[in-house]
Amino acid sequence: MVSRTIPVDPFDLVLFGATGDLARRKILPSLYRRFLAGQMPEEARVIGAARSELSDDDFRDLVREALKEFVSEKAFDADTVETFVERCSYIAVDAKDDACWQQLKSMIRDDVIKAFYFSVAPSIFGPLAERLRDHGIACENSRLIVEKPFGTDLETARKLNDKLATSFGESQIYRIDHFLGKETVQNLMAVRFANVLFEPLWNERFIDHVQITVAETVGVGGRGSYYDTSGAMRDMVQNHLMQLLCLIAMEPPNQFEADRLRDEKLKVIRALDPIPPEDIVRGQYKASKENPSYAEDAENPDSLTESFIALKVGISNWRWKHTPFYLRTGKRMARRMSEIVVQFKETPHSIFDRDGASRANSLTIRLQPDEGMDLSLTIKEPGPGGMRLVNMPLDMSFADALGPRGGEIPDAYERLIMDVIRGDQTLFMRGDEVEAAWSWTDPVIAGWEERGDKPHPYSQGTSGPEAALMLMHRDGRRWRDLET
Template identity: 45%
Template structure:
């Protein structure tokens, strides 16, 4: 099944329908699509979870989540009513064979065309759910499955999960979610690169000095301590979000904006990443864990205090990566992510090389740079040099100026869409361009596993950093020893 042959799904079955993700992001996104008339006309939505609820109680739960998470000026009683009319609920326990068989029968009884099953559950259940769907006659063409990250906690577990899913579904039927790929700014990166003649000729090692990708959070573990402590920043964020952003920055132009073409180019980047193993981790990586500090002037506890015990799990990771291919040879890609940092922001910072010769004497010239900010606000800034106003009796003076495209101002008439609106619409229509393919997932895990193994072998433990700072000192020296500095 491909984007060109799939039919719009007529039934969406949401596993984990009473969970946090469903309440915060999934139902508000479905509401947004409903309000704009973008859902397939005959689409039905079947929610399922362990909780014993009837249809009315579940619809109340959905309405409450939309009330809480959709802005007042975007809510419409008619649109909400129309969405709720599509929704049913059926309780099921993922660990109970009879319960899952009954659920599969209910799905089969409701299908009038293609079916999309969104597994918003712990990944360890993916194989069992797929097996139950197959036993109920739902494993063939016409069924698609959306899988939330993380796909495993290392390469071996990722392969096991993928094997269990692929025993039932063809790869073209599997839609692995990395919600960053649904963000407007991430897709605008592709438009910036491949829709303009200005940048692509400069997008290589001859003209670019360094690339920085930052995903910074101000929050702590927020009640997810047990999950996060078994994962850490390396597995929770870097293996998926940051590496996907790196792929979009570094990949070659695909032949067309089509699932296989785009994902083939991303895979080439992942397979070109220089391994960072036991001999390299000390010099090319840094790990940290936040201690008590302050965020926006408010005191916050350290990670161990939030967790309730001591831990060696990293809440911050920084890596100096290299893409060993013709385009990027010698260009460092600095990746960093962490919790309890001073600002919430996701951005890509590209610093171009210095001019080869200055005709302006001693006047300082800063290298050009391009900033692509993805959150909390989306904007693109190009830093260039300009003449400083004046008579220049002591020589012409230069200043840095910014050419800024503010996406909110430029497209103020367009509503900002949550990532899941786009992802749901694509999955319902069978378009896998913005989803992650199996070989991408496993290539990313292979690279990250080598780093984790190197940390264990070298006895690397996270260095402490106070909440509200930009990570441990080791992260600063990671860049400074090569003549670079993080953008802060």
């Protein structure tokens, strides 16, 4: 099956922070791939904006270098690259200097969609939004894209929401979480709500527990000083893992529309139980022969910041009251993997010999590196000699089954940027959703800070600290193995 490409309307996208790492690694390559696919129209323009003094030609050289480094050989077409680069221009902009804003206004067309991408530090979101408003650059059909972190706690998130609200309406603000742009995450909604197979079973009567894992093999590296003020709870759980939990746990909206879907996610966040200390495990990776410790990466020998966290989360509503959700995420783990495992309960009574093995079904949703799903079923092992049962997966890789020619499926940023141009907020977080997530997260963080809890040390290349394994073992359950 070949995916369809539906062109969007002409647009001008102003990319603030255009010389930064995220722009080079993700945003510019994503725009190029949409141009290559024919979705980004010929009339579209990309205007890079940053504090560096660059000419248009300098910026175009930067774009070429970024595409050469971060676009696959299959997608890199020299002629198309040149055509795309010609649609890029640049302006040096200082968020606190009014002199350059009239020049930026003259570069943007009035008869196309205007999108402003803030790939910059959150501290200048407010000043940038105010300049766009005060100089008449933004208008009613403008869209504002903001990257995480969206605040560091409830208070800062509220202040940031209030600052943006003075210049843009909520319907114009797109708070981006790239996890929601992944093909598998969106297919999770399709699997749940477009098939009669799962929804009748999607509750505490039939599901034993849910595991959500986001494991990384890299350390904090050059982000050490930032990460040490954040940690895994703020950096990953409050946004990425929270969004995945919401999509698993939410009630079906009455239609697939942005605010109705986000209403249901908000209900899940507000139903989350407070987490007792015994249901939280924090860890910090130790030094290995090849790599420094977290404390060395963070340049803080006394750091109490977690590079790993595991949580047992409960949801107080009728659907999920007795079904625990286990969340874990960490750096320097055994392998890079993001997945959701929905573990169903065993049959009430087995007529077969179980030989000590579990025969419960499970649905595994793989987010990376190989996007897809598999459903574990119990079947008879082929051959004579009795009824020997084995668990076998029904496996679907999206790249193989649904991807375009060449086996590549669109990157999350490709999809999300095009959704912004279309004006579709379905996969973006609403302001009250962000604040509700911080309302749940803040007391957890405050609790371990008041107690002076220290993270458990763990070896690099493992599944995390031993205490995280015990978090599930005490309940008679096991994490999916990361080390095989």
